Amino acid sequence: MRKKINLYLIEYAINAILRQSYKNFFIVTVFTILTFLLTSVFFITNSLRYEMDSTVDTLPQIIVQKMKAGRHYDIDVNRVDKILEIPGVSDAVARVWGYYYFENAGVNFSVVGIEQYENQYKNSFVNLVKKFDFDKLKENSSMLVGAGVKRTMENSYYKEYFNFIKPNGTLKKVTLGGVFDGDTNLESNDMIIMPQEIVREIFDLDPSKATDIVVKVANPMEIQTVASKIKLMFPDTRIITTGDLKVSYQNIFDYKSGIFLALFIVTLFTFFIIIYDKASGVTSEEKREIGILKAIGWTVDDVLKEKFYESFVISLFSYGLGVGLSLAYVYLFQAPLLRDIFVGYSQLKTNFELPFVFDMQTLFLVFLLSVPIYIAATIIPSWKVATLEADEVIR
Amino acid sequence: MIKLKNITKIYDVSKNDKVKALENVNLTIKEGELIVLKGASGSGKSTILSLIAALSKPSSGEVIVDGKQISKLPDNFASIYRRDNIGFIFQKYNLIPTLSVKENILLPLVPLNPDSEEADEKIQEVMKRFHIEHKEDSVVRNLSGGEQQRVAIARANVNNPKIIIADEPTANLDEKLSQHFLEILRELKSLNKTIIIATHDPLFIGLDFVDREIEIHNGKIV
Numbered sequence: 001m002r003k004k005i006n007l008y009l010i011e012y013a014i015n016a017i018l019r020q021s022y023k024n025f026f027i028v029t030v031f032t033i034l035t036f037l038l039t040s041v042f043f044i045t046n047s048l049r050y051e052m053d054s055t056v057d058t059l060p061q062i063i064v065q066k067m068k069a070g071r072h073y074d075i076d077v078n079r080v081d082k083i084l085e086i087p088g089v090s091d092a093v094a095r096v097w098g099y100y101y102f103e104n105a106g107v108n109f110s111v112v113g114i115e116q117y118e119n120q121y122k123n124s125f126v127n128l129v130k131k132f133d134f135d136k137l138k139e140n141s142s143m144l145v146g147a148g149v150k151r152t153m154e155n156s157y158y159k160e161y162f163n164f165i166k167p168n169g170t171l172k173k174v175t176l177g178g179v180f181d182g183d184t185n186l187e188s189n190d191m192i193i194m195p196q197e198i199v200r201e202i203f204d205l206d207p208s209k210a211t212d213i214v215v216k217v218a219n220p221m222e223i224q225t226v227a228s229k230i231k232l233m234f235p236d237t238r239i240i241t242t243g244d245l246k247v248s249y250q251n252i253f254d255y256k257s258g259i260f261l262a263l264f265i266v267t268l269f270t271f272f273i274i275i276y277d278k279a280s281g282v283t284s285e286e287k288r289e290i291g292i293l294k295a296i297g298w299t300v301d302d303v304l305k306e307k308f309y310e311s312f313v314i315s316l317f318s319y320g321l322g323v324g325l326s327l328a329y330v331y332l333f334q335a336p337l338l339r340d341i342f343v344g345y346s347q348l349k350t351n352f353e354l355p356f357v358f359d360m361q362t363l364f365l366v367f368l369l370s371v372p373i374y375i376a377a378t379i380i381p382s383w384k385v386a387t388l389e390a391d392e393v394i395r
Numbered sequence: 396m397i398k399l400k401n402i403t404k405i406y407d408v409s410k411n412d413k414v415k416a417l418e419n420v421n422l423t424i425k426e427g428e429l430i431v432l433k434g435a436s437g438s439g440k441s442t443i444l445s446l447i448a449a450l451s452k453p454s455s456g457e458v459i460v461d462g463k464q465i466s467k468l469p470d471n472f473a474s475i476y477r478r479d480n481i482g483f484i485f486q487k488y489n490l491i492p493t494l495s496v497k498e499n500i501l502l503p504l505v506p507l508n509p510d511s512e513e514a515d516e517k518i519q520e521v522m523k524r525f526h527i528e529h530k531e532d533s534v535v536r537n538l539s540g541g542e543q544q545r546v547a548i549a550r551a552n553v554n555n556p557k558i559i560i561a562d563e564p565t566a567n568l569d570e571k572l573s574q575h576f577l578e579i580l581r582e583l584k585s586l587n588k589t590i591i592i593a594t595h596d597p598l599f600i601g602l603d604f605v606d607r608e609i610e611i612h613n614g615k616i617v
């Protein structure tokens with residue numbers, strides 16, 4: 001007899017929400033803020049994970065470092081030729097680079113030297129070599145910097161040049177030759193690129209030496225085999241593979257996630273307290289209303305259906321609003337405040353873009369953690385009241 | 396026909412505090428009869444009404460309406476029984492104060508999910524009959540006592556029930572409105588409804604259209 005949806009019940013439910021506008025406004029506000037926080041955290045986490053993964057993918061398959069006294073040391077350039085002889089190796093390049101600490105800004109930049117006519121171990125370098133005239137850079141003693149680096153330098157009033165302090169205490173003045181965009185934000189925003197000769201001068205590196213050697217392997221399945229062969233050939237080296245790097249990136253990331261996990265738990269806890277507070281309190285007015293409805297012929301089912309619609313409308317609305325705000329906050333405004341906690345290991349991530357990663361799982365998880373819990377929390381106390389003798393309730 | 400058989404109702408206020416509201420009550424009400432239950436405050440009038448409406452259950456004894464045992468109905472069936480058979484005019488009206496007149500009168504129809512024209516027709520009809528149609532969109536909270544009672548009466552009649560129950564219907568009304576209620580009662584009687592009124596208002600004594608006056612004293616019929 002009653003197959004179609006009872007629109008009167010839905011109308012009554014919406015009406016009931018509006019009649020208790022003050023209380024429901026409060027609930028919607030709290031609910032929205034919590035959904036917003038939860039989804040924002042998940043969105044940021046997912047985006048960063050994605051960014052990390054793509055960063056790792058651009059890293060060299062194998063890095064060979066010379067070790068001396070347990071520390072990373074300069075490596076002989078001629079080892080490149082030996083490594084190239086190993087079957088399976090498609091390319092090997094000696095890299096010249098290092099970290100340089102900018103005291104004014106309190107930041108470490110990576111200073112990378114490029115040889116124009118060598119094989120470039122990064123795609124972005126190939127483009128750089130095409131775009132900029134390295135002979136001229138060498139002549140003018142100039143550098144190329146990432147956009148973020150430029151901003152930091154400008155903040156310290158280095159607009160045209162910078163004086164690098166060499167190991168022997170003298171200064172090397174390097175002028176600003178250009179600005180570039182990198183493959184990944186995370187990496188290239190703290191990168192300074194110069195002709196190799198200048199880097200060698202700044203770090204006092206002999207032409208027969210390099211910082212490390214990167215090795216390309218044609219078949220990714222052979223990375224581990226090639227790595228062990230290199231180790232066998234040069235026992236004084238440390239071999240780092242992409243797999244190792246993934247693990248260490250993951251570690252940094254997991255540490256940051258831990259902070260968020262704590263935030264997550266606090267948020268959930270707050271949510272439960274508020275819900276519990278609401279659950280344990282059916283106002284005497286609401287109680288009376290349920291009693292009246294039953295006295296004039298509503299069944300417990302009718303009352304519960306109405307309460308279901310009521311809480312469903314409230315929770316779904318708040319959930320949608322929270323998710324919408326979170327999408328705007330994270331991807332449109334790039335998560336101000338929250339992202340600083342996450343991307344805190346270098347302050348130079350001003351230009352860092354959170355890539356949009358649409359993740360159904362996150363949305364579903366937050367949905368499960370909020371909407372059904374809220375509905376249950378409102379229906380259960382109403383159910384308790386509705387099953388009482390109507391006479392008791394309206395007396 | 397309504398039959399109360401050996402009804403006893405005991406309220407358990409607490410472990411040591413039990414109130415015997417009714418004791419061994421036997422009463423038969425025929426279809427179309429108008430009954431007035433009289434008696435002092437606390438004598439048990441409201442308790443009888445609520446048993447007939449299946450709003451509460453007797454501690455012992457049976458309530459039989461049209462051959463059906465309604466004193467043992469499960470909760471959901473009790474609701475359906477009320478919806479289909481009973482129009483209850485409560486002493487405090489029990490309207491939802493923040494809803495409009497029309498919305499209040501609609502409430503008993505909601506579980507039936509009628510077509511909107513059908514619902515509207517029924518609501519208009521009772522609003523006209525009980526003279527409240529000019530206030531249909533007013534919020535009940537803002538109405539006078541007499542107007543609120545008319546809304547309560549309209550709501551009790553919107554499902555066209557066979558049995559009308561009124562608890563102290565004139566308690567909150569002045570002389571003129573009380574007289575008006577008697578008019579309404581006369582009209583309901585002419586519609587051949589079974590009517591049960593609980594009151595201690597002397598106004599109801601000796602009325603020509605009242606079939607029986609029943610006196611309750613300390614939970615017993617005298």
Ligand SMILES: Nc1ncnc2c1ncn2[C@@H]1O[C@H](COP(=O)(O)OP(=O)(O)OP(=O)(O)O)[C@@H](O)[C@H]1O
Pocket residue numbers: 392395406407408414415416434435436437438439440441442443593595
């Ligand atoms: N829910 C309840 N819990 C405890 N005692 C109750 C309850 N309902 C009624 N009583 C008691 O039962 C007795 C009968 O109450 P009832 O309301 O039926 O009397 P009444 O005749 O309608 O009185 P009044 O004229 O004041 O409305 C009273 O003593 C009352 O206090």
Ligand SMILES: [Mg+2]
Pocket residue numbers: 440441442562593
């Ligand atoms: Mg009473």
